[in-house]
Amino acid sequence: MAGHNESGKKKSSEAANDLQTFSAENLQNNMKVIYYSQTFLSIVGGVIAGILGFKGLAGFILYFLIMAISSVGLIAKAKFSVHSYFDCWNRIIFDGFFGGLMSFVLFWTFAYDIVHIF
Amino acid sequence: MAEDLVLDTAIRDWVLIPLSVVMVLIGVLRYFVSKLMRSYQVPDAKIVKEGQVIVRARNLRSGANFIPSKAFRARRVYFSNEENGLLFVPKGQAQNAQAQMFSDPNMAMDMMKKNLSMIIPQTLTFAWVNFFFSGFVAAKIPFPLTQRFRSMLQNGIDLSTVDVSYVSSRSWYFLNLFGLRGLFSLILGEENAMDDTQRMMQMSGFGFDPTKSLSAEKDSLDIVQHEWALPKFEQRAEAVLRKLVS
Numbered sequence: 001m002a003g004h005n006e007s008g009k010k011k012s013s014e015a016a017n018d019l020q021t022f023s024a025e026n027l028q029n030n031m032k033v034i035y036y037s038q039t040f041l042s043i044v045g046g047v048i049a050g051i052l053g054f055k056g057l058a059g060f061i062l063y064f065l066i067m068a069i070s071s072v073g074l075i076a077k078a079k080f081s082v083h084s085y086f087d088c089w090n091r092i093i094f095d096g097f098f099g100g101l102m103s104f105v106l107f108w109t110f111a112y113d114i115v116h117i118f
Numbered sequence: 119m120a121e122d123l124v125l126d127t128a129i130r131d132w133v134l135i136p137l138s139v140v141m142v143l144i145g146v147l148r149y150f151v152s153k154l155m156r157s158y159q160v161p162d163a164k165i166v167k168e169g170q171v172i173v174r175a176r177n178l179r180s181g182a183n184f185i186p187s188k189a190f191r192a193r194r195v196y197f198s199n200e201e202n203g204l205l206f207v208p209k210g211q212a213q214n215a216q217a218q219m220f221s222d223p224n225m226a227m228d229m230m231k232k233n234l235s236m237i238i239p240q241t242l243t244f245a246w247v248n249f250f251f252s253g254f255v256a257a258k259i260p261f262p263l264t265q266r267f268r269s270m271l272q273n274g275i276d277l278s279t280v281d282v283s284y285v286s287s288r289s290w291y292f293l294n295l296f297g298l299r300g301l302f303s304l305i306l307g308e309e310n311a312m313d314d315t316q317r318m319m320q321m322s323g324f325g326f327d328p329t330k331s332l333s334a335e336k337d338s339l340d341i342v343q344h345e346w347a348l349p350k351f352e353q354r355a356e357a358v359l360r361k362l363v364s
Contacts, residue, residue: 035303036303036304039300039301039303039304040304042300043300043301043304049260050260054260055260055261056260056261056262057261059260059261060261099300100300102293102296102297102299102300103297103298103299103300103301104297105259105293105297106293106294106296106297106298107297108260109257109258109259109260109293110134110138112258112260113130113134113257113258114130114134
């Protein structure tokens with residue numbers, strides 16, 4: 001994960017008082033980084049949830065916890081100045097939340113069944 | 119009815135894992151096949167020109183505040199002038215371009231190929247799953263669902279007292295279908311994941327692109343208010359330099 005993140009972030013705006021000028025290419029690259037890391041984390045989180053035998057609500061709470069941790073990690077990587085890397089807060093916090101959900105459920109079911117039922 | 123059913127290990131070995139493996143492999147295969155089958159399409163000069171004009175207009179709009187107001191207005195007139203402005207398309211011509219696009223044989227073939235390469239593997243796999251893997255409990259989903267999902271998830275199983283969490287292999291197929299999208303985007307790199315809804319939207323949006331977006335660009339260009347930002351830049355430069363020096 002660390003290696004992946006290091007090469008990912010790029011500065012996307014000039015230090016702005018009022019003006020926000022963004023390099024579209026860098027912005028898109030940052031979006032991609034977020035998407036990849038969240039997908040990867042949701043898959044790994046699914047396997048963890050299955051192995052540990054989480055059921056029902058506990059599993060979903062674990063998923064949201066993992067997404068929150070990944071958001072915090074990304075914000076920390078952006079040195080807490082979110083506006084110089086992204087154009088609004090929603091991207092880094094809310095965007096990928098439900099995208100990784102299906103992968104999480106798939107791998108959660110898979111690991112849970114393999115370990116506990118069979 | 120909350121006891122845990124113990125399922126045969128053979129189900130795990132011969133149903134869950136092979137089904138997932140097959141779906142991953144089919145996804146990879148489809149990716150490579152679509153790469154091979156992509157015919158090179160000679161781009162129509164007129165359409166490319168229109169696309170570039172739109173890009174120029176968009177750049178003008180985003181950079182409007184960095185050029186002096188007279189220069190901005192001159193450029194804007196060049197684009198949206200009634201007689202020979204680039205963005206102005208008379209109504210008669212607009213309809214033509216759209217009709218031409220749909221009757222173009224190359225484009226129709228392309229769309230059909232893309233459609234087919236998406237639908238056929240899905241249909242085949244679904245038929246295969248239904249034929250071979252029906253009539254038994256395949257997996258248990260770790261979270262409880264209401265009774266209404268029973269008919270959807272437990273399709274081959276005819277006992278009504280079994281907990282809804284125990285699902286048939288058809289629902290395992292659907293779960294795989296949605297869940298492997300994330301995996302594909304990771305291993306195949308950059309959005310080559312099969313996202314049917316996205317592809318369909320792209321395909322239906324393509325036909326309308328040139329004609330409507332021209333007038334849309336013209337309207338948004340007309341709306342822009344010019345506010346020259348450069349006078350403030352001296353103070354900004356001063357602030358930045360001061361921060362650097364101190």
